[in-house]
Amino acid sequence: MSTSLHEATHDAAAVAIDGETIPDSKMARQLRELVRDTETELLFNHSTRVYLFGALTGKRLNLKFDPELLYVGAMFHDMGLTERYQSSQNRFEVDSANAARDFLRGYQIPETEVETVWDAISLHTTPGIPEHKKPEVALLTSGVEMDVMGLAYTQFSEAQRDAVVTAYPRGNSFKNDIIRAFYDGMKHRPDSTFGTVNDDVLAHCDPNFKRADFCKIIMQSRWPT
Template sequence: MSNTIAGIRLPDSKLARDATQLVRDTESDLLFNHSTRVFLFGALTGERQKLQYDPELLYIGAMFHDMGLVPAYSSKNDRFEVDGANAARIFLTGYGIVENEIEQVWDAIALHTTPGIAQHKKPVVALVTAGVEMDVLGLAYSDFTDEQRNQVVLAHPREANFKEGIIDAFAQGTMHKPDSTFGNVKADVLALKHPDYKRVNFCSLILNSAWTDGNPGGVRCGNPNHNHG
């Protein structure tokens, strides 16, 4: 594997090499290649936008962003993005990375499926999301040259069925904790792939909450502790 792809140099520190090996050993080829493409498209976006960013932090954010989909790193209840962010935090802590930089990586992973926020944060956070959006959704596809796209995909191929494959990976990583998809894009994945999935409705949560409007303190009139005077 070349150290430079589409003009972007892959980080080659011990930290980066160890992260690469960990992801290779843990994730499927589909997720590993996807994660590397996320780094490359994110870095190309950073170069195009003339952003100042730490390539190593961007690399770790990209490589760990889907680790929460893997059983070994998946919690029972947290969003898979949080699981991946926590895995990256533990990994980086072991290399003595300072807290400010760890927080950038944590945010980059935790926010990468929450539209409209990451681009307003630090470049590492914004660029992980930009890489994900390019590789999964094709956003800003035309902002990359044919040569750039071809070189990235030549080095880290997209499987012939990548679109279906990545949806399946999302589904397999979240099916055991469907409540964790409330309010995020993975609810769409389970709606497609999980026959028994029932989407939670935010407005229904409000309307069916324990509060009773119009009474002092929101107390229900039928509450035995309420003093009717």
């Protein structure tokens, strides 16, 4: 394994893990600046780890993917949780995907590639679908699942895990902090969490939260039978 950590900074050029590096094109650099200015350090570090775990998964599975598209998806995937979207009633994933779409269109990225990133972000909290779509979509979700829930934890070597977390630290209370960040970004739009893992967050943090019940919605509809 090749691990290079020249300085304890978030300089993309300083990190190479098993040959996987963070994109460093002009677009990628401007993306990092935008995300740093918009998100908390918690979300910035999480998003970067999501990219690295996703890219390492792609390498392990021998998948052909576009690193820049995966990187844009990873860095934008939680943008909808930020203060910029406090007034929105959309699912936060949709706000995140829309922000990524606007960013990519500013660089004249082909619409088919923009759509891939939009799908990757919008589907990352909907289990069972992303793994059947394009590699960038599947790998974004796998990166999120690894960093947040530890899924496929043992499929990464200890050296890989340590290198990622050394470069972009989790801190001493990431589990509680990320749940709180999710809650703070969704508590004002509880109806948007229906049908995803997000209603678990509201139920965990708010004892007064009432989950929507799909079967009750069916039974109480205006249809006579």
